[in-house]
Amino acid sequence: MSRLCHIYPILMVRIDESWIFIMMPVKILMVEDEAAIREMVCFTITQAGYQVFEAGCVADARIAIADSVPDLILLDWMLPDVSGIEYARTLKKEEMTRHIPIIMLTARGDELDKIRGLDMGADDYITKPFSVKELQARIKAVLRRTSPLLTEDVIDIDGLRLDISSHRVTANDTSLEMGPTEFRLLHFFMTHAERVFSRGQLLDRVWGGNVYIDERTVDVHIRRLRKALESEHYDRYVQTVRGSGYRFSTKV
Amino acid sequence: MSRLCHIYPILMVRIDESWIFIMMPVKILMVEDEAAIREMVCFTITQAGYQVFEAGCVADARIAIADSVPDLILLDWMLPDVSGIEYARTLKKEEMTRHIPIIMLTARGDELDKIRGLDMGADDYITKPFSVKELQARIKAVLRRTSPLLTEDVIDIDGLRLDISSHRVTANDTSLEMGPTEFRLLHFFMTHAERVFSRGQLLDRVWGGNVYIDERTVDVHIRRLRKALESEHYDRYVQTVRGSGYRFSTKV
DNA sequence: GTTTGATGTCACGACTTTGTCACATCTATC
DNA sequence: GATAGATGTGACAAAGTCGTGACATCAAAC
Numbered sequence: 001m002s003r004l005c006h007i008y009p010i011l012m013v014r015i016d017e018s019w020i021f022i023m024m025p026v027k028i029l030m031v032e033d034e035a036a037i038r039e040m041v042c043f044t045i046t047q048a049g050y051q052v053f054e055a056g057c058v059a060d061a062r063i064a065i066a067d068s069v070p071d072l073i074l075l076d077w078m079l080p081d082v083s084g085i086e087y088a089r090t091l092k093k094e095e096m097t098r099h100i101p102i103i104m105l106t107a108r109g110d111e112l113d114k115i116r117g118l119d120m121g122a123d124d125y126i127t128k129p130f131s132v133k134e135l136q137a138r139i140k141a142v143l144r145r146t147s148p149l150l151t152e153d154v155i156d157i158d159g160l161r162l163d164i165s166s167h168r169v170t171a172n173d174t175s176l177e178m179g180p181t182e183f184r185l186l187h188f189f190m191t192h193a194e195r196v197f198s199r200g201q202l203l204d205r206v207w208g209g210n211v212y213i214d215e216r217t218v219d220v221h222i223r224r225l226r227k228a229l230e231s232e233h234y235d236r237y238v239q240t241v242r243g244s245g246y247r248f249s250t251k252v
Numbered sequence: 253m254s255r256l257c258h259i260y261p262i263l264m265v266r267i268d269e270s271w272i273f274i275m276m277p278v279k280i281l282m283v284e285d286e287a288a289i290r291e292m293v294c295f296t297i298t299q300a301g302y303q304v305f306e307a308g309c310v311a312d313a314r315i316a317i318a319d320s321v322p323d324l325i326l327l328d329w330m331l332p333d334v335s336g337i338e339y340a341r342t343l344k345k346e347e348m349t350r351h352i353p354i355i356m357l358t359a360r361g362d363e364l365d366k367i368r369g370l371d372m373g374a375d376d377y378i379t380k381p382f383s384v385k386e387l388q389a390r391i392k393a394v395l396r397r398t399s400p401l402l403t404e405d406v407i408d409i410d411g412l413r414l415d416i417s418s419h420r421v422t423a424n425d426t427s428l429e430m431g432p433t434e435f436r437l438l439h440f441f442m443t444h445a446e447r448v449f450s451r452g453q454l455l456d457r458v459w460g461g462n463v464y465i466d467e468r469t470v471d472v473h474i475r476r477l478r479k480a481l482e483s484e485h486y487d488r489y490v491q492t493v494r495g496s497g498y499r500f501s502t503k504v
Numbered sequence: 505g506t507t508t509g510a511t512g513t514c515a516c517g518a519c520t521t522t523g524t525c526a527c528a529t530c531t532a533t534c
Numbered sequence: 535g536a537t538a539g540a541t542g543t544g545a546c547a548a549a550g551t552c553g554t555g556a557c558a559t560c561a562a563a564c
Contacts, residue, residue: 133334140342153350165351166501167448167493175504179521180495216541217523223542224522242531242540431510468552469512475553476511494520494551 025051029070031061058082068204076105092121101146171232178228189248198245281322283313310334353398423484430480441500450497
């Protein structure tokens, strides 16, 4: 049990006396300088079953994202170094981060219209102070709108079907055999299709982070995944992006 | 009585002067903050032969579900922390819980349409106050509709037949001998086919939970079950999913 | 009291998975 | 086309996972 937690991306949430385990958790990055709000938000979204990591300023956020791409960013608009608005624009322009949904946190309601007017590409806005319920609701709504596959039990992309509850991968009704790591890797790819991930980011999201593994190991597992998919010619979906990493894509 | 209830998922129900034993009871989680209603519903559905566990709020419900996945959830729509509607939506999106049928409890009839309009994925609705018989009927109906095998007395999957009342397993009219634990294990598998269960989950559902047993014991009983099934070549339905657990499946 | 059958634990061996490495192949650039 | 850097590929040892038979214990039945 403890071993699993180290090796696999399982989130353990302690609530009172018992532990909850979450497979392949959704990662949320919170960028906020006020420690009090950070703590409150952190608690809230951990309770809701997400994995959170925090940054107090844009510089820290950049470092955090380089290590691990989040599935959603909560971004305060007043930050010590760069304004949240500017940073959101930057994120939406860069290839690596443009797909990540952003929820902006604003201090007062009357700023909301001003910020909205600036249109820096955020997917939703929430004004402080907000209730726990409101935040959870907005996170869920944004994730459902922008990344519907994240919470699906059966993911079917162009005939390649991954079923989590029966732990099976089928291609045009042919069952495909693969190891646990390849299964997790494919799951991550299918829930994050059309996006490029570096080896380090894949190690973080598929292997669970905090693991010191040679990045070239990812290459080998990519190879094994391709081998598992090649009998039904789905290996062409696992694409190499030279100099950057890998991508799962149905195009080309 | 107390020992039986702890070690095995056997429910003892007293009717008049005699005890009735129910194998592998259906687990129902009730989420409701009013203690009076909770008590009444608890009594009602225990009488009907189900096993109930209660939660006063959504936070408690989460803990309860993490320990043991129920077969049905009775969900009040007004709860202290998160509204029942929101929680129902959450449950229906997460892979672990999406297949669990939900019956919503509403305080007054005139709210019913409003709630129904929100369509949070509940399988049925019932308005307070309700009669004992009505609740029992709806539970039965929902279970029959969503998990037909759970309420069956005889389950037949591809020639493998399990008869609960006569406590017998036959394969193509050949009687198969197995121990009580293997029988319960097979029953659980056949009512939850095509899904992978970890050793911990099997211990919880087949052994009755709250028991500190070495997880490897599950392996041994899987072995005994396979041995019992192998004469008629049904052992191939009991499949190992490396790194995850076991699955009962007619495929491959 | 003895027998019988069921059950949980253990030890051993077979098998699978996994990270690393060495070498082959490819690609961009000069 | 020569070069350097990046990626693909097969092999391997170590670690992990699972199957299997044996055994001690316990409770019920005789």
